[in-house]
Amino acid sequence: MMDKPDKDFDTAASSAERPTLKTIAFMTGLGITTVSRALKDAPDIGHETKERVRLVARQIGYQPNRAGVRLRTGKTNVISLVLSLEEEIMGLTSPLVMGISEILAGTPYHLVVTPYRTANNPLDPIRYILETGAADGVIISRTEPRDARVALMMERNFPFVTHGRTVMGLEHPFHDFDNERFAYEAVRKLAERGRRRLMLLEPPPHLTFNVHMRTGFERGVRDFGGTIIPFSQVNLDSSLPDIRAACERVMQSSDTPDGIVSGSGSGAVALIAAVEGSGRRIGHEIDIVSKEPSTFLQWLRPEVSTMREDIRLAGRELAKAVIGRIDGRPASELQTLSYPIPTD
Amino acid sequence: MMDKPDKDFDTAASSAERPTLKTIAFMTGLGITTVSRALKDAPDIGHETKERVRLVARQIGYQPNRAGVRLRTGKTNVISLVLSLEEEIMGLTSPLVMGISEILAGTPYHLVVTPYRTANNPLDPIRYILETGAADGVIISRTEPRDARVALMMERNFPFVTHGRTVMGLEHPFHDFDNERFAYEAVRKLAERGRRRLMLLEPPPHLTFNVHMRTGFERGVRDFGGTIIPFSQVNLDSSLPDIRAACERVMQSSDTPDGIVSGSGSGAVALIAAVEGSGRRIGHEIDIVSKEPSTFLQWLRPEVSTMREDIRLAGRELAKAVIGRIDGRPASELQTLSYPIPTD
DNA sequence: CAAACCGGCTGTATCGTTTCAGTATAATCG
DNA sequence: CGATTATACTGAAACGATACAGCCGGTTTG
Numbered sequence: 063m064m065d066k067p068d069k070d071f072d073t074a075a076s077s078a079e080r081p082t083l084k085t086i087a088f089m090t091g092l093g094i095t096t097v098s099r100a101l102k103d104a105p106d107i108g109h110e111t112k113e114r115v116r117l118v119a120r121q122i123g124y125q126p127n128r129a130g131v132r133l134r135t136g137k138t139n140v141i142s143l144v145l146s147l148e149e150e151i152m153g154l155t156s157p158l159v160m161g162i163s164e165i166l167a168g169t170p171y172h173l174v175v176t177p178y179r180t181a182n183n184p185l186d187p188i189r190y191i192l193e194t195g196a197a198d199g200v201i202i203s204r205t206e207p208r209d210a211r212v213a214l215m216m217e218r219n220f221p222f223v224t225h226g227r228t229v230m231g232l233e234h235p236f237h238d239f240d241n242e243r244f245a246y247e248a249v250r251k252l253a254e255r256g257r258r259r260l261m262l263l264e265p266p267p268h269l270t271f272n273v274h275m276r277t278g279f280e281r282g283v284r285d286f287g288g289t290i291i292p293f294s295q296v297n298l299d300s301s302l303p304d305i306r307a308a309c310e311r312v313m314q315s316s317d318t319p320d321g322i323v324s325g326s327g328s329g330a331v332a333l334i335a336a337v338e339g340s341g342r343r344i345g346h347e348i349d350i351v352s353k354e355p356s357t358f359l360q361w362l363r364p365e366v367s368t369m370r371e372d373i374r375l376a377g378r379e380l381a382k383a384v385i386g387r388i389d390g391r392p393a394s395e396l397q398t399l400s401y402p403i404p405t406d
Numbered sequence: 407m408m409d410k411p412d413k414d415f416d417t418a419a420s421s422a423e424r425p426t427l428k429t430i431a432f433m434t435g436l437g438i439t440t441v442s443r444a445l446k447d448a449p450d451i452g453h454e455t456k457e458r459v460r461l462v463a464r465q466i467g468y469q470p471n472r473a474g475v476r477l478r479t480g481k482t483n484v485i486s487l488v489l490s491l492e493e494e495i496m497g498l499t500s501p502l503v504m505g506i507s508e509i510l511a512g513t514p515y516h517l518v519v520t521p522y523r524t525a526n527n528p529l530d531p532i533r534y535i536l537e538t539g540a541a542d543g544v545i546i547s548r549t550e551p552r553d554a555r556v557a558l559m560m561e562r563n564f565p566f567v568t569h570g571r572t573v574m575g576l577e578h579p580f581h582d583f584d585n586e587r588f589a590y591e592a593v594r595k596l597a598e599r600g601r602r603r604l605m606l607l608e609p610p611p612h613l614t615f616n617v618h619m620r621t622g623f624e625r626g627v628r629d630f631g632g633t634i635i636p637f638s639q640v641n642l643d644s645s646l647p648d649i650r651a652a653c654e655r656v657m658q659s660s661d662t663p664d665g666i667v668s669g670s671g672s673g674a675v676a677l678i679a680a681v682e683g684s685g686r687r688i689g690h691e692i693d694i695v696s697k698e699p700s701t702f703l704q705w706l707r708p709e710v711s712t713m714r715e716d717i718r719l720a721g722r723e724l725a726k727a728v729i730g731r732i733d734g735r736p737a738s739e740l741q742t743l744s745y746p747i748p749t750d
Numbered sequence: 751c752a753a754a755c756c757g758g759c760t761g762t763a764t765c766g767t768t769t770c771a772g773t774a775t776a777a778t779c780g
Numbered sequence: 781c782g783a784t785t786a787t788a789c790t791g792a793a794a795c796g797a798t799a800c801a802g803c804c805g806g807t808t809t810g
Contacts, residue, residue, distance in 0.1 A: 436759080436760085437759065437760045437761075438760085438761090439759080439760055439761075439762095440758085440759055440760065443759090450757070450758060450759080451757095451758070451759080452757080452758055452759085455758080455759085474765095476765090477764090477765045477766065477767090478764075478765050479765085480765085
């Protein structure tokens with residue numbers, strides 16, 4: 063039967079097993095406590111001892127057991143990226159994840175993706191994280207002006223950062239793209255081409271950047287002249303076929319635009335299809351300015367004027383901000399804005 | 407100074423703190439062990455007792471402490487998605503992550519994104535996970551025919567799934583898109599339009615699906631007739647400007663194609679730009695067939711024939727496969743293929 | 751009728767780490 | 781010189797969960 067496994071020769075120095083503090087303690091002849099404190103550079107450990115411990119630790123490739131640390135201290139070394147499962151529509155998740163990962167790679171933090179269905183309460187994942195202590199910090203997007211998630215995490219004093227700003231008189235870390243500027247510059251471009259009847263494919267109304275983009279748009283129209291063609295039946299969250307259909311309807315109405323601003327690259331695709339479907343040619347009867355995440359439009363429709371939003375950068379900034387917050391830096395130092403990048 | 411925190415009224419039943427087994431044990435009057443075993447539906451616990459425990463647990467919203475479980479059992483409840491930081495190029499990370507999350511949402515598993523730089527050894531993240539026991543299962547992509555990561559994980563008998571197949575006589579879980587079929591059908595389409603001088607923008611040579619796609623392409627050319635215009639200076643990993651430049655060169659040479667197959671949507675964009683830049687019109691002097699991840703091309707260049715690859719589905723299949731493997735199901739049951747989706 | 755068995759429950763040890771409250775030795779002080 | 785203090789180190793307890801080896805009262809068995 064020979065069932066008894068010949069374990070427990072692991073008094074300390076076994077080689078196959080993963081090294082722990084105990085292993086180092088045995089090898090150096092020190093106590094576990096001493097090793098622990100030496101590795102954290104505590105002031106009450108002798109200099110030479112620290113050196114010795116560090117050397118051994120490096121040699122045997124010691125890495126603290128995450129479960130042990132987490133159980134004892136509550137520190138998870140996890141950053142949670144909270145995403146709507148439907149977010150894909152905008153396809154901006156890839157670069158965001160990459161940007162975050164890039165920063166986290168140099169830290170002990172792991173990135174955990176925590177999804178939720180927009181149908182459900184977006185507070186659910188936040189509650190989960192708060193209640194179970196699943197992460198040390200959270201990154202959220204689709205930020206609303208009065209965002210319940212922000213309120214909740216502020217109240218609990220939990221480190222987080224938002225992709226997008228809020229309007230609730232609470233100081234918290236954020237990174238945002240200057241959508242107001244984008245829209246303003248977009249209108250300027252259209253005006254320069256003599257366009258006067260302007261239309262905006264806007265962000266979903268409940269999200270903060272809806273206000274920003276519309277503000278920029280309206281300010282542009284005011285400053286550069288023109289009229290606004292309403293187009294609020296659809297928004298950037300609408301399906302592309304819906305956007306296309308809505309745009310086709312407008313193009314067949316009596317009140318048609320000669321300039322369109324699109325808040326996203328994929329939205330622009332639908333608009334282009336609709337516009338061209340109506341027999342109009344971009345650059346001739348009508349102009350379009352779009353935000354472009356990658357390099358698509360620029361090549362397929364050079365007539366469409368674009369400005370880039372660097373989402374990977376956003377990821378990096380967001381990661382730096384949460385970590386900053388976890389490290390106790392004040393929120394006011396962790397608020398950054400990025401600007402439209404010209405794509406000539 | 408009133409510094410002493412009034413903790414430790416937590417003998418068991420405190421309400422603010424997160425409930426543990428101890429809490430339930432106190433409330434039910436049972437031992438901690440009993441509660442633990444009752445919740446796992448162990449056979450040696452009375453029926454009524456189980457009911458009682460379950461009821462209380464549900465009432466107070468008990469959730470096992472992950473660190474506790476992990477420390478004791480080694481079970482992490484983590485699935486690690488190992489990604490190249492440069493993978494973004496193909497932009498397929500979003501839907502992949504969404505698909506995986508969708509499945510994981512119904513399980514205790516969390517999704518951790520583990521990045522690496524392609525410059526470094528792709529084995530690094532695998533070694534890290536293996537050595538630190540950072541996950542219960544791994545999902546890898548950019549699979550090679552003789553993939554060292556696969557060999558390593560098989561040897562250690564560690565649960566994983568590959569996005570793409572290998573050719574090393576080892577039976578392991580995978581999900582793959584039938585790129586051979588895709589290329590074959592692509593050639594068929596071109597042939598139907600009378601195209602005879604065919605060119606393929608192929609996957610990176612070291613990845614398995616390079617072989618698949620080329621096999622399908624070559625089989626198609628053989629079956630439907632035509633000649634192959636070599637185009638191996640660039641591949642799907644090349645930058646779009648590089649692809650464009652290479653394609654422009656070909657279009658100016660004496661040996662020009664009249665039909666092109668593109669292994670990716672973004673690659674197609676570069677090809678289109680080059681082709682049109684050379685004065686040729688798609689659908690007239692030349693035809694292009696492309697794989698399309700989203701709905702872009704179809705609308706901007708309806709002349710380009712496309713077939714969709716459902717990456718979100720891939721994410722779902724991959725997630726199901728790792729979990730299956732973790733649950734001990736044989737690899738042979740966890741191998742799936744998905745097929746090109748016509749985009750009419 | 752003692753022995754074996756069974757159902758249902760529980761105490762203890764353990765995973766790896768950190769915190770707390772020390773201890774031992776040597777140096778400093780009045 | 782005894783008492784204080786600093787320096788360098790250490791054992792025990794705890795975080796929450798699970799595996800293991802019991803325990804106890806009652807029934808079956810030979």
